[in-house]
Amino acid sequence: MNFKPQLFEKKDYATRIMHDDSNAAHQLAMQINQLLPASMSNRPIVFVCIGTDRSTGDSLGPLVGTLLEEKKLSSFYVYGTLENPIHAVNMTEKLVEIQKKHSNPFIIGIDACLGRLKSVGVVQVGEGPVKPGAGVNKELPEVGHMHITGIVNVSGFMEFFVLQNTRLHLVMSMAKTIADGIYHASLAYQPKRMFSRLELDAEKA
Template sequence: MNLKSPFFEKTQHSTRVFHDEESAIKKLSTQLLSLLPAQKDRPIVFVCIGTDRSTGDSLGPLVGTKLNEKKVSSFHIFGTLEEPVHAVNLKETLKHIQKLFPNPFIIGIDACLGRMKSVGSASLGIGPVKPGAGVNKELPPVGDIHITGVVNVSGFMEFFVLQNTRLHLVMCIADLIAKSIETVHNEREKEFNNSSVYQPVRHYKQ
């Protein structure tokens, strides 16, 4: 879980949509598609960060689990409810990814706390996500780009706030992110339907 800074919200090439916004999936997927590398042979890896032991911090594993169910076979997924990627194993997971894939393009997915007006939104931006910042943990940054969901308000007793975040809201944001990624996957499959580069590897146990 990270903190959403006012600076990020105004960063160039960033996109923010709310889970109940009309055309939210189209907006988020269109921007994500535009940021992915054009090379067919560059592995696309999603690192879904978080833990199911905290409602607010379960966004990443929920997205990873939903992506596995959607069978986005040309993308590689790390972090699910069954096998979460969190503070304990994040560094090792990133090392493992670098060993598995040549020059991977990594998308970090994580929950965050932010302003009241941003709660319920998902943001996509260039650069890594910084997991652990919201609860004062020093963890490596993750991703060439990142997707974050604002699950609650920052500013006071962040750990307690995460524990008392509504699961319904987290599920709604996770649905938005997962469906947007599925849309991107399908669009890329249409474009590369004659390619044999992608391998049907979706989830890696630690």
């Protein structure tokens, strides 16, 4: 969970999409593909979905990861699900694992955040990483060459209480929109077959 969404709101290149707009998933897909490296570069595209299922407001990332896992994307790799979440305790270890498994990956960090009342329900897409751990006073690594964040509730006072009392319906609706947008982006993004380091080692064995 990133408690400082204003860092992204002030950046000119961040696109803001209301999750329940009729064409939100399409807008999201277009923005994602604009920011991804050219498909011919053959860089592995890795989505790192950050959060925990122990807090309703902070479950956006793992919900997105689970929905993407069910869609069985052919072009993208996904880490962080309800079953195997990526959170403050294991994040450093998981990022090291991803770097070992994939050669020069292009990473997209997905996380929930808090913001202004009028921004609740907005999905933000832009260049640069997410900064998880701000709300738990932990020095965690920044995640991603680009970010997708969802504003799930209002910031400014008793953030942990706010997160615990965030409506699951809103978080689930936002997760579905983000997952649909990524799925449509994957259909348009068709690089040559990319092999992870583990796959190459398995073939040589």
